[in-house]
Amino acid sequence: MTDFIATAPMNTARPGLLKRIRTKVPFLVILSLLWLSLMILVALLTDWVRPYPVTKMDLSARLAVPGTPGHWLGTDELGRDVLSRLMQSIRVSLVIAFGATALSAVFGTTLGFLAARFRGIVEHLVLTLADFQAALPFMILALSVLAFFGSSLTLLVFLMGFYGWERYARIARGLAISAGAQGYAAAVVQLGATPARIYLKHILPNVASTLIVSMTLTFPEIILMESGLSFLGLGVQPPETSLGNMVGFGREYLTRAPWIMLAPALVVMLTTLSISLAGDWLRDRLDPTVR
Amino acid sequence: MTALLEAADLVRVYEVQRGLLAKPAFVRAVDGVSLAVSAGETLGIVGESGSGKSTLGRVLLGIDPAAGGQVLFSGKPMPARGTPEWRKLRAQMQLVFQDPLAALDRRLPIAEQIGEPLIIHGLVAKADVKDRVSELMAAVGLRRDQAERYPHELSGGQRQRVVIARALATEPKLLVCDEPVSALDVSIQAQVVNLLRDLQDRHGLAMVFISHDLKVVRNIADRVAVMYLGRIVEEASSEDIFVKPLHPYTQALVSSVPVPGRRLKSRIILQGEPPNPAKRPSGCAFHPRCPMAQPPCRTSIPALRTLESKRAAACLLLDRSEVPLVT
Numbered sequence: 001m002t003d004f005i006a007t008a009p010m011n012t013a014r015p016g017l018l019k020r021i022r023t024k025v026p027f028l029v030i031l032s033l034l035w036l037s038l039m040i041l042v043a044l045l046t047d048w049v050r051p052y053p054v055t056k057m058d059l060s061a062r063l064a065v066p067g068t069p070g071h072w073l074g075t076d077e078l079g080r081d082v083l084s085r086l087m088q089s090i091r092v093s094l095v096i097a098f099g100a101t102a103l104s105a106v107f108g109t110t111l112g113f114l115a116a117r118f119r120g121i122v123e124h125l126v127l128t129l130a131d132f133q134a135a136l137p138f139m140i141l142a143l144s145v146l147a148f149f150g151s152s153l154t155l156l157v158f159l160m161g162f163y164g165w166e167r168y169a170r171i172a173r174g175l176a177i178s179a180g181a182q183g184y185a186a187a188v189v190q191l192g193a194t195p196a197r198i199y200l201k202h203i204l205p206n207v208a209s210t211l212i213v214s215m216t217l218t219f220p221e222i223i224l225m226e227s228g229l230s231f232l233g234l235g236v237q238p239p240e241t242s243l244g245n246m247v248g249f250g251r252e253y254l255t256r257a258p259w260i261m262l263a264p265a266l267v268v269m270l271t272t273l274s275i276s277l278a279g280d281w282l283r284d285r286l287d288p289t290v291r
Numbered sequence: 292m293t294a295l296l297e298a299a300d301l302v303r304v305y306e307v308q309r310g311l312l313a314k315p316a317f318v319r320a321v322d323g324v325s326l327a328v329s330a331g332e333t334l335g336i337v338g339e340s341g342s343g344k345s346t347l348g349r350v351l352l353g354i355d356p357a358a359g360g361q362v363l364f365s366g367k368p369m370p371a372r373g374t375p376e377w378r379k380l381r382a383q384m385q386l387v388f389q390d391p392l393a394a395l396d397r398r399l400p401i402a403e404q405i406g407e408p409l410i411i412h413g414l415v416a417k418a419d420v421k422d423r424v425s426e427l428m429a430a431v432g433l434r435r436d437q438a439e440r441y442p443h444e445l446s447g448g449q450r451q452r453v454v455i456a457r458a459l460a461t462e463p464k465l466l467v468c469d470e471p472v473s474a475l476d477v478s479i480q481a482q483v484v485n486l487l488r489d490l491q492d493r494h495g496l497a498m499v500f501i502s503h504d505l506k507v508v509r510n511i512a513d514r515v516a517v518m519y520l521g522r523i524v525e526e527a528s529s530e531d532i533f534v535k536p537l538h539p540y541t542q543a544l545v546s547s548v549p550v551p552g553r554r555l556k557s558r559i560i561l562q563g564e565p566p567n568p569a570k571r572p573s574g575c576a577f578h579p580r581c582p583m584a585q586p587p588c589r590t591s592i593p594a595l596r597t598l599e600s601k602r603a604a605a606c607l608l609l610d611r612s613e614v615p616l617v618t
Binding site: 182192202 | 397399
């Protein structure tokens with residue numbers, strides 16, 4: 001009782017920063033944000049924090065189980081440290097996923113806005129391209145491009161950047177057209193604003209929440225797509241490593257050394273889940289009418 | 292006196308698609324309207340829903356293209372919509388919308404929206420925008436601490452003040468108000484109308500006030516044009532039109548305005564709906580509902596004729612000097 005009286009005024013007087021964050025941000029979102037920042041930190045600092053170079057082999061410690069001193073996540077079939085390789089993979093996969101998501105969002109949204117702005121032939125062209133993209137299995141497109149040009153990280157980012165752009169284009173076009181019919185865009189036109197101002201300053205922020213949701217959907221898909229391509233041997237090439245690449249090569253040892261494959265698979269799963277959770281939360285935060 | 296805004300024989304046609312195979316119908320939403328507004332004057336435009344008054348307002352501002360006729364602003368023809376000249380002209384003419392919530396961007400604080408025309412037209416140095424916005428907010432009666440609010444956090448009347456402040460930011464010469472108070476409740480209506488009158492007195496701007504509410508129009512307009520099915524059927528000074536309406540349609544409208552302390556005994560109740568604009572009645576468009584229709588009304592279209600001093604009406608009965616009056 002005395003405790004309660006003593007502590008109560010302190011709590012009501014000034015909630016600490018941590019407490020304020022905890023009451024405003026759901027617990028799961030905090031977890032996912034923490035996980036994402038950990039991933040980004042790892043990606044940035046991997047050169048300094050990873051215990052071994054990714055290609056360093058130690059044939060005397062092949063297939064060491066996780067928990068082995070010096071190899072906390074074990075080693076693979078060539079005695080390479082799984083933790084070190086995992087860190088490098090996170091960097092490569094995140095670069096591809098972030099780069100590609102940003103590319104496809106910008107590309108798709110721009111085309112969608114152009115279609116909405118000019119209508120007519122431009123709109124038909126964009127929609128035909130979008131239909132074409134949607135009808136073509138992306139994996140086949142990616143395989144043929146990679147088979148032709150060989151695989152490099154830049155090419156991979158650009159190729160993945162074409163994944164999902166048609167969704168942004170369709171969404172952006174539809175939303176921009178309906179926004180144009182609504183009052184606020186018409187009102188700004190009437191104020192004498194240039195189309196660039198109308199689209200970038202008014203329509204884009206208003207439709208951003210939908211595009212962000214779409215981005216949170218595309219991001220995991222790109223990670224999975226890259227994993228798939230690497231798994232097929234056309235994505236990131238050894239000795240470079242990525243999450244999908246690790247899963248692909250770890251497959252053969254699934255029964256004897258499942259950790260080689262489970263560690264990157266778990267990272268893929270947790271990262272995509274975190275992106276979805278954080279994206280959902282971010283969408284609500286960015287909308288002043290929901291706050 | 293040269294008029295600030297002059298419109299001659301304006302026509303605006305909408306194409307209405309009826310079904311997949313049917314021929315499209317053409318609706319003449321505005322059909323041969325001529326009018327003039329001088330600086331500092333308020334022209335009220337009244338009429339039923341669908342009479343084409345909002346379309347007329349948009350054509351006057353050059354937001355909708357006219358299919359025929361032309362609009363002169365300060366003696367110069369209206370540039371085509373979307374051209375740089377057209378955009379530049381927006382600083383001189385502004386529109387106040389019916390639904391203020393729809394006309395405002397819900398993601399921007401109101402101060403930013405009020406200052407937007409200033410930035411678009413580069414009228415005020417970036418550093419001074421904030422001061423000018425506070426000035427405008429004070430002029431329309433918004434508190435300074437509301438500057439960072441979002442539109443949905445304000446009441447309907449406050450939102451309409453924001454729209455008016457934004458419209459006045461560039462100090463336009465012409466303000467077209469499209470039903471600015473019909474979405475507001477009565478006590479707020481009076482505030483907004485008084486605000487518009489004050490601002491007009493202070494800045495001497497010309498105003499086109501579109502409304503279906505005769506009480507409000509009577510309160511604010513110097514001259515009133517009555518529209519029926521895309522045409523002006525009567526135009527006169529505000530005083531004349533409410534005291535002595537000449538056209539039977541105007542008479543019906545005026546008789547429907549309640550006067551405090553008097554029973555509505557001589558109210559003329561119009562029969563039926565306004566006709567479909569795609570199927571205009573022959574002759575005088577009003578004849579199917581007109582209580583005084585004569586056989587010639589079915590066949591010949593009455594022209595808007597100038598009568599007495601500075602007033603005009605379009606009715607065949609008036610031509611025969613059988614002026615039907617409501618006493």
